[in-house]
Amino acid sequence: MTSMRPERMVKLAFKNLGQYRLRAGLTMLGIIFGVCSVVAMLSVGEGANQEIQEKIQRMGSQNILIKSVKVPSEESGQGGRRSLVASYGLTYDDYEELSRFVPNLEANTPIKRLRYDVQFKSRRLQTDVVATMPWYLGVQNYRMIRGRFLTTTDMEYGSPVCVIGTRLARMLFAGYDPIGKTLNIDKDAYTVVGIIGDLAQGEVRLENELWMEGENQSVYIPFKTYQQKRGDLFIQLSKGGGTFEKIELHELILTIDEQENVVSAVDAVRRVLKRNHKKEDYSVVVPLELIRQARETRRLFNIVLGSIAAISLIVGGIGIMNIMLATVSERIREIGIRRALGARRSDIVLQFLMETLLLSISGGVIGLVIGAIIPLAITATTDVKTVLTFPAFAVAFSVSVSVSVVFGIYPARRAALMDPIEALRHE
Amino acid sequence: MNVPIVELKSAMKEYVNGALKVTALRGIDLRIDPGEYAVIMGASGSGKSTLLNLLGCLDHLSRGDYLLGGENISKLNDDELSEIRSRRIGFIFQSYNLIPQLNVLENIEVPLFYQGVPEPVARLKAEELAKRMGLSERLGHKPMELSGGQQQRVAIARSLVCDPILMLADEPTGNLDSKTGQEILELIDELHAEGKTIVMVTHDDDIAHRAQRVVRFMDGEIISNVWNGEPKV
Numbered sequence: 001m002t003s004m005r006p007e008r009m010v011k012l013a014f015k016n017l018g019q020y021r022l023r024a025g026l027t028m029l030g031i032i033f034g035v036c037s038v039v040a041m042l043s044v045g046e047g048a049n050q051e052i053q054e055k056i057q058r059m060g061s062q063n064i065l066i067k068s069v070k071v072p073s074e075e076s077g078q079g080g081r082r083s084l085v086a087s088y089g090l091t092y093d094d095y096e097e098l099s100r101f102v103p104n105l106e107a108n109t110p111i112k113r114l115r116y117d118v119q120f121k122s123r124r125l126q127t128d129v130v131a132t133m134p135w136y137l138g139v140q141n142y143r144m145i146r147g148r149f150l151t152t153t154d155m156e157y158g159s160p161v162c163v164i165g166t167r168l169a170r171m172l173f174a175g176y177d178p179i180g181k182t183l184n185i186d187k188d189a190y191t192v193v194g195i196i197g198d199l200a201q202g203e204v205r206l207e208n209e210l211w212m213e214g215e216n217q218s219v220y221i222p223f224k225t226y227q228q229k230r231g232d233l234f235i236q237l238s239k240g241g242g243t244f245e246k247i248e249l250h251e252l253i254l255t256i257d258e259q260e261n262v263v264s265a266v267d268a269v270r271r272v273l274k275r276n277h278k279k280e281d282y283s284v285v286v287p288l289e290l291i292r293q294a295r296e297t298r299r300l301f302n303i304v305l306g307s308i309a310a311i312s313l314i315v316g317g318i319g320i321m322n323i324m325l326a327t328v329s330e331r332i333r334e335i336g337i338r339r340a341l342g343a344r345r346s347d348i349v350l351q352f353l354m355e356t357l358l359l360s361i362s363g364g365v366i367g368l369v370i371g372a373i374i375p376l377a378i379t380a381t382t383d384v385k386t387v388l389t390f391p392a393f394a395v396a397f398s399v400s401v402s403v404s405v406v407f408g409i410y411p412a413r414r415a416a417l418m419d420p421i422e423a424l425r426h427e
Numbered sequence: 428m429n430v431p432i433v434e435l436k437s438a439m440k441e442y443v444n445g446a447l448k449v450t451a452l453r454g455i456d457l458r459i460d461p462g463e464y465a466v467i468m469g470a471s472g473s474g475k476s477t478l479l480n481l482l483g484c485l486d487h488l489s490r491g492d493y494l495l496g497g498e499n500i501s502k503l504n505d506d507e508l509s510e511i512r513s514r515r516i517g518f519i520f521q522s523y524n525l526i527p528q529l530n531v532l533e534n535i536e537v538p539l540f541y542q543g544v545p546e547p548v549a550r551l552k553a554e555e556l557a558k559r560m561g562l563s564e565r566l567g568h569k570p571m572e573l574s575g576g577q578q579q580r581v582a583i584a585r586s587l588v589c590d591p592i593l594m595l596a597d598e599p600t601g602n603l604d605s606k607t608g609q610e611i612l613e614l615i616d617e618l619h620a621e622g623k624t625i626v627m628v629t630h631d632d633d634i635a636h637r638a639q640r641v642v643r644f645m646d647g648e649i650i651s652n653v654w655n656g657e658p659k660v
Binding site for chain 1: 480483485486505506509510512513514518520524525526527528529533537538540541542546585589
């Protein structure tokens with residue numbers, strides 16, 4: 001049987017569409033808008049998603065965070081005797097037992113986190129003081145910018161050294177090199193030995209630049225040093241008295257060896273804490289679960305976006321069908337002539353499908369280009385993060401093309417099934 | 428003995444027009460030999476258009492057989508009929524029926540396009556025929572830019588492009604002034620002289636005189652069959 005080469009069909013389709021430039025353009029608009037809105041939406045969605053993922057990842061997907069939580073005690077109600085010292089939260093016992101009973105534990109990092117006034121020369125501000133272990137740096141994924149972090153030697157001797165965050169360095173030490181300087185933490189003197197930035201991941205920039213940009217405002221000191229100097233009682237004086245709080249540990253970060261072991265470890269953590277605490281004066285945060293939740297949210301988000309996208313693409317497809325039906329009914333005579341001159345039904349179907357395909361592919365390509373420009377423009381003009389992904393392009397393009405083809409089949413078949421005699425007579 | 432180009436045996440064609448059953452051909456026998464130039468005449472509704480459509484393989488017989496060049500095509504399917512149309516039949520219409528968006532050469536090439544003839548080969552053949560039809564100056568023009576006579580010449584070139592064994596003309600001069608019509612008829616005479624088999628539908632007696640054979644139709648039946656003025660049954 002006859003076999004027509006595809007390039008001749010394409011040429012013919014170009015010629016036929018050339019008759020209706022305006023109409024072809026308008027038809028393409030439907031596809032263009034469909035594709036470009038899909039690409040733009042997916043890019044913005046993906047950007048938002050990555051931002052969330054990054055935030056959660058910063059907490060460490062292998063980590064389990066346990067925090068002390070202040071629970072209003074029964075006695076502190078109306079008229080009752082107030083206990084002088086509020087004692088709550090995680091204890092050294094918890095630390096010991098968790099270390100012993102949590103399976104697959106790689107590191108257990110105790111943290112005291114308190115707010116103090118810190119002072120360098122005459123500059124002073126209030127900030128978080130974090131008393132912790134040398135391995136904290138690795139567990140939190142922070143990046144060392146200058147100097148060194150706390151060491152086991154510091155721990156052993158309870159050395160009065162501290163490591164400061166980039167932001168604090170910027171605010172307190174502007175004009176000075178902080179390394180070797182003395183920082184006063186509520187009247188205790190510490191020597192600055194290092195500066196740490198935010199996340200270890202992320203691109204490496206010029207040292208100075210990163211130095212300036214970090215958001216880390218905390219002071220890090222050896223756990224033992226704090227214990228020796230201050231103990232576990234935290235006294236805060238204020239007008240009309242003061243509060244006394246006894247908290248042994250503010251936070252614990254348990255690092256599990258593999259992500260898949262995190263869930264069982266969380267169960268163990270909850271069991272141990274439940275046994276040790278009468279009240280639930282702690283909270284357990286599992287970044288991995290947050291990631292899962294974020295994924296779930298994202299799935300929903302994608303479904304919503306997908307539905308909107310599907311609707312816009314289907315509208316585009318209906319537009320194509322409309323136009324092709326009009327085109328077919330205008331060209332009934334031509335169909336009759338072609339049939340009389342030897343065109344088979346399949347040739348006619350192919351001819352009109354090719355025209356549809358040409359419209360949808362060129363519309364799709366233009367849509368992709370515009371759809372790529374929009375997110376880039378958004379990122380350039382606002383600080384909304386957008387991410388162009390290949391799947392977004394592929395999905396938008398292939399769906400639009402296949403939708404058009406599906407919607408193009410009906411008009412094409414209608415053309416092909418016409419009686420050639422009737423078609424020739426048509427005017 | 429020559430194989431006839433057209434051989435209709437008890438050809439019957441019925442239509443259903445709404446609730447009405449119309450018999451367009453009432454079992455006719457017709458034989459047209461190679462090289463014949465036959466004119467078919469009759470009032471409208473006499474069945475001559477139906478006959479032309481059947482001869483052109485655009486329609487199926489309800490009953491009876493149609494042998495085209497010895498091949499029985501009564502039972503062929505749509506695709507096979509399309510193939511026959513593209514290879515063996517040349518159509519010339521009253522209203523030329525050129526495709527508006529194609530230029531002269533492209534219009535002439537259409538039947539070859541559906542035969543899958545490679546483009547350069549088709550181009551050569553189309554150019555040759557266009558030249559023969561006196562259209563050399565008009566190759567790139569669209570039908571709208573041509574006169575009626577020129578359009579019909581393009582249509583004739585197109586009908587010749589696949590070397591058909593049967594040429595069918597449906598009132599080819601109906602839309603032309605008499606002078607141009609005369610030119611077209613002369614062209615058809617020329618083709619006949621070359622040995623082409625031609626069947627033409629007309630209701631113009633002057634035109635009928637040019638043909639060697641006149642077949643008259645009435646109510647779906649052949650009422651007379653005349654060769655060179657001599658009736659023959």
